[in-house]
Amino acid sequence: MMRAEDGSPSARLFRAVHHLMVALGIGVMLASTVEPLEAAYGVPLAIGFYVAAAFFLLEYGARLYTAPELPGGEHRGTVGARIAWATSFAGIFDLISALPGVAALVRGPQTVLVGFVWAFKYVRYSPGLASLGRVIGNARQAILSVLLGFCIVLLSAASIAYLLERNAHPENPEAFASIPAALWWGIVTMTTTGYGDIVPATVAGRALSGVVMVGGILIFALWTGILVNGYAEELRRLEFLRTWELVAKVPFFHNIGASLIAEVARLLRPRDYPSGAVVVRRGEPGDCMYFVVEGEVEIQLAAGSLYLGAGQFFGELALLTGEPRNATVVAVQSCTLLALDIVDFHELMARHPELARVIREEASKRLHPPARPVAAVAGAHN
């Protein structure tokens, strides 16, 4: 399976076509339910539908053929891997997405329900959505507990409302005619949606409504409490995983001993800069130093510019001296840097003298550079 982060040109092209096909499929579905559009453009809409459906059928075949290696499973492309993939969640979902074209040929263009299935195909390409799904998944027990509480309060409120209001709506006898009918009022009220199609008429019913509205807000505020804490944990997790991968790419850290990397990875924060972005500005206070992981930055010194690439570091001078930045640093290409906060910098220097020595020596060299050509400078200046 092509990974969402796969950056090769062919993967990018496939992604573009895939997204276009999903959009086409959904667009056709939306349009074909609008009668005037369907009447005027029935044929092009049908063609659009079959193009999208054929694409997803082909995609299913291709994915099945190249069946990816599953964790701890068979190698890609073997029959075992194909069966494993076909019976996995992704495989079954892709099968469902592949069938509408066949179904339409057999049973006529009942394409309505298909479009929203195709919309889920975007999920595979959205790492952020997976991340949010994990937040909800981790907190599912607490979320369901809130839902249980919501249902109990809802049922109680509907029962009481039924008793209070069942004879108070002569103009609309269906309004609170049964508890199920009162449940409709209850859910519309507790979620503060308030369609206004059923509104209590008695004073007691209105007082109950007020309690239900306020109670609904309180109950759903618990969801926010749960998700805020869950998201904070997910953020920490994502940051650690990303930093770990990046730290391994910086040669500087290779020399400091493997067990220290884990500690350093906790402290560093990855930051992405587009080409042309200003990383630090001359004269600003220095709140962190940077390691270059990918791309190139330009250090704009008075004596001319220096260019630093992957594995080099800059910005440590302002942290050591406490003086403002002595150079502006601009990303020449799109860059990934690892930032080390000033507080963590001093903590790390205190705990690991060998690290401190390397950085201080480099800084000292930069302050009092020996007479050598600029092109030969190995480190970074700021």
Added chain:
Amino acid sequence: MMRAEDGSPSARLFRAVHHLMVALGIGVMLASTVEPLEAAYGVPLAIGFYVAAAFFLLEYGARLYTAPELPGGEHRGTVGARIAWATSFAGIFDLISALPGVAALVRGPQTVLVGFVWAFKYVRYSPGLASLGRVIGNARQAILSVLLGFCIVLLSAASIAYLLERNAHPENPEAFASIPAALWWGIVTMTTTGYGDIVPATVAGRALSGVVMVGGILIFALWTGILVNGYAEELRRLEFLRTWELVAKVPFFHNIGASLIAEVARLLRPRDYPSGAVVVRRGEPGDCMYFVVEGEVEIQLAAGSLYLGAGQFFGELALLTGEPRNATVVAVQSCTLLALDIVDFHELMARHPELARVIREEASKRLHPPARPVAAVAGAHN
């Protein structure tokens, strides 16, 4: 009283029947208020009602007979314990749930209000709901303060709206006819429910509405602030209690001295894995090590698989060397593990050399295993 976590087959059977009876009782109540259903299925509904009611009557009797030991109270099953239980909150609630059948026999099938009482019976089996109740309970003072502020703003808004709007609704003279009527508008507006049955007509009244809506959102955002912080505290509490219980089950920690357990318990995080779940994957970065509390895991090494049970640990190699995982670990049965984060791992190793020594020795053995049969390996490999 059977505990919610009680996993014996008879307890599980009882729970299933209990939940079924609650669902039956509520279902009957809902259906019997829908006239066509009541007309068509009056007899089966009545039978369903009496079955559920009889079950809850019997349950009350059984619970009273086996009256559980109350904290600091009498032993289970004595007369004292029965009286204590009968007068406790749980006992009185169960009595209320037991009476509808008797009442229906005496006073006719006025069963409407009963169903929602039965819904509360689910609460007893939802530890998550108890946890959320504690969050709200701990923060009740702040929650009530918000409610007081809400009431003051509501009363002020309704008074002003009454002055502005009382003569502006010739088509609906009841709309803002009194302050109590304006309060109904106020609560519907402040909670952003917006039924639309009463809408201000004057420019001043609409401006006031806007202020009331925005003010309502601000006031209820305070609730979220309160509950987010309260839930964060509850999460810490739950985690500590659970870990404490689990740590006591790992023999490895028995040797490190009782006073150290408290510190370790703070650092470990319990994690549950269903059977077949992948705990760590070969090639991933190592962000924590694991202790097995319950269940069994399979370490899939190149040289064959190893099985580790309760009390053993794995995953420490990747933390010590900084290299990726060298084996995939899968839960063979449903497992409870204690995870030690890489950061805390290094902190703990630094502070407690004797602990570090045990883990390093085990790791060293695993890297350079003496020639002995796999079945004799005591520790875990990863």
Added chain:
Amino acid sequence: MMRAEDGSPSARLFRAVHHLMVALGIGVMLASTVEPLEAAYGVPLAIGFYVAAAFFLLEYGARLYTAPELPGGEHRGTVGARIAWATSFAGIFDLISALPGVAALVRGPQTVLVGFVWAFKYVRYSPGLASLGRVIGNARQAILSVLLGFCIVLLSAASIAYLLERNAHPENPEAFASIPAALWWGIVTMTTTGYGDIVPATVAGRALSGVVMVGGILIFALWTGILVNGYAEELRRLEFLRTWELVAKVPFFHNIGASLIAEVARLLRPRDYPSGAVVVRRGEPGDCMYFVVEGEVEIQLAAGSLYLGAGQFFGELALLTGEPRNATVVAVQSCTLLALDIVDFHELMARHPELARVIREEASKRLHPPARPVAAVAGAHN
């Protein structure tokens, strides 16, 4: 001025009468705007009104006479203090509350707007509301920034909606007839109130509505973000102030040196227990130790009960040994305890050997008590 926390019987009586009078005044106001009630009970309502009004007039006189000492100002009861109080916010507010009776005598019973002024009198007695007010006050700049953003988006949305919808409502020509009219639609939509009195009719107008609803939710979620963080800070502040006051009452801490108290105060958490509450339960894991600040607790040991009062501590044994609690502790009277978490306990013991020695010695005495009568035991057992 009587403080909200003033617990003397006369203060409590005053508070009860005060709250009753506010409730009476508000109740009369509500009732007197309901025509049937006013017609039927005009005289008793008028009497109720004048009773409440007279009470607030008297209260104003009494408060003015005993004018409280203002911070850094004159002593209570002097003319200077009276002028200072009369021109303070509290004084002016009380004057406003005192005038309605006089006004009603002069200008007739136009009492409507008075009631909600009286409602604010509850604020003085709600420390929680003051606390929440401080949260909002501290974050007012950020809250106002959100409001500015809201207004800009609202104005933009209303302008565009006016262009899109002004000719699309033949049945209700006033709906989007001007931008001010569109602003009404905008605020009802952005706050997700949705009265439904004005609903866009064009496709573009509906798409704009969707954007406005989602944008409104996003903008107001910022308020929640601001208040969550502000409330977290307020919680820390409140806890520190309360603990500081309590630590000063525990003799144990008097001996450990003044500068250490500040550190200890950061770690201790005040907890209130009603009479009869169980503080720790035999067999539970020990997650903290306790210092008694006020009240008395009963330690239920196998050998009989012990009673500990203010200044004594208990619960340290389980922390030192890591074993479960060996006694149940119940609050005999309503108690205030200071809890020291197990993690902070070990940190404190490590940093302050002299404190550790005192606690360990006491614990050792309790484990191996010399032969002496129970009544002579000075410390606490758990």
Added chain:
Amino acid sequence: MMRAEDGSPSARLFRAVHHLMVALGIGVMLASTVEPLEAAYGVPLAIGFYVAAAFFLLEYGARLYTAPELPGGEHRGTVGARIAWATSFAGIFDLISALPGVAALVRGPQTVLVGFVWAFKYVRYSPGLASLGRVIGNARQAILSVLLGFCIVLLSAASIAYLLERNAHPENPEAFASIPAALWWGIVTMTTTGYGDIVPATVAGRALSGVVMVGGILIFALWTGILVNGYAEELRRLEFLRTWELVAKVPFFHNIGASLIAEVARLLRPRDYPSGAVVVRRGEPGDCMYFVVEGEVEIQLAAGSLYLGAGQFFGELALLTGEPRNATVVAVQSCTLLALDIVDFHELMARHPELARVIREEASKRLHPPARPVAAVAGAHN
């Protein structure tokens, strides 16, 4: 470009005129769409419009002429700087704001859409809004992921609702006539707006509505989770930047070594006091000490008052002795102080003995002052 914080009288005057012109422009726009107002005051409204439009045209010219130095770019006022500014976001926005007057002269008074463009001019003067924009900008990926999830659920719900409800609305055949029409119901329901113009009629449709409402609340609670965590990070960032600037202004910190400043800056919290505000009150517990950055404070001792200015500190005595404050401190002028929390104070003293010595010596001098005139006291008393 004049900075928002620029405090010179001319800048303040410009700001006042600028804000007035924005308000005038918006007011004219609102009024000119209200037909009766336009009919009665057409000429003054047109004059108001041209005044505001002329102002913004002039402003554009002035800003272009004095074109500010861009980061890393040309010096102000050069042709290069002018082109750079004119093509920057700010320049293009100001151009758009400048054109309506010209456009109105050419194409007639189609002024409607202009007003809301002018509203964005307030953004430039609101640092808080920039800060909130940064929070949303940093979290844009997660916010967009939530939006994607929202769209997928919305499309699914609309498709299902279309199937369930399309034939259930004989009285309003347009209600669920197509999926696009059902999308309108979906977005109104998922955001809990609930206009009530389209309400499901079938039982299944109502059940779906309930799920959609609750799902919408859950999805948007994720936004809150994202923004709460993002705002917490922004708060830390703002505080650090501000403190760093202030620390540099306190001479006391100049002597403690440059690298220590970074650490101190993390601990200090800036606080602003208006003239006359009470900073500490005699008899209160001491929870922090203060450094004066700007302004003057009065120390109200029994022996008379002392005045401290920029660079001096007070409040350390209560932290060292653990006793309550021995003096009330009032801000004589509007002040900026740096507060050092008691916990951080002790941590800092422990880690930096030379800092501790300076503060202790000063405190000791203050407790046992040598016989010298009050005017000669160099430090601060509290």
